[in-house]
Amino acid sequence: MSLAIMVIPWGDLDSLAMLRRQLDVDILVTGHTHQFTAYKHVGGMVINPGSATGAYSSMMDIDGLHLVVYVYELIDGEVKVDKIDFKKTSTSHSAH
Template sequence: MVKGEFDTAVLPNELVVKQGNLRVGVINGYTVIPQNDPLALLTVARQLDVDILVWGGTHKVEAYTLDGKFFVNPGSATGAYNTNDMFDMEDELEHEAEEEDKQEDEQEDEQEDKQEDKQEDKQEEKQNDESLFIEPVEPNPTFCLLDIQGSVCTLYIYTHLDGEVKVDKISYRKE
């Protein structure tokens, strides 16, 4: 490591920059609760009084307009995994398993045949013995460029897919 003047730098949680006729806010997505929620992001954009809000933390590229404001999540330049996706998938699988257990319990109450009960118990034991492994979704490296001219912002999204770079272009005009 090289010691320098930025070793103890304290970076702000938010930054607002005026470019052309547009105000651009940049925040860390972890400061938004619930995380990545469009209405929560809209609230932040209104509080910062910005036309464009750039946030991150999800490692997924996103761009959309909501209530006259433009929202940009640049994704991950390195293609890093987002562990939150894995936890969300685990929560969803647990919820599905709970629903299945509930349905199975209802079915068991209706069944009087002991033989069927024994078979279901064996299936449940087998399911419980199997370890839960969640295959992560392969992330794609992305980065974004904002081209601001007056009241118009053109967003270029570069995504690395299957060994090639794909470029998408989205325009936003301040109302």
């Protein structure tokens, strides 16, 4: 399911977290800022992949109640890989 909702100001973490709770989802994928961000925030996760074309690169691995986001950045000719873990707890919203 995809849904287009405008959040102003773009990329505002508190507004995105409120939208995530209103939609009753654990993970909200958002965009429009053209910058990669991933935050664990208020019992859930907000992810902006940065670009659908891969200009900024991240990969998501979802396994049941566990999400791992791998972030790849090219810095000074070296590939840097970061990993962000999110595991649903019993206090998180229901999975969709």
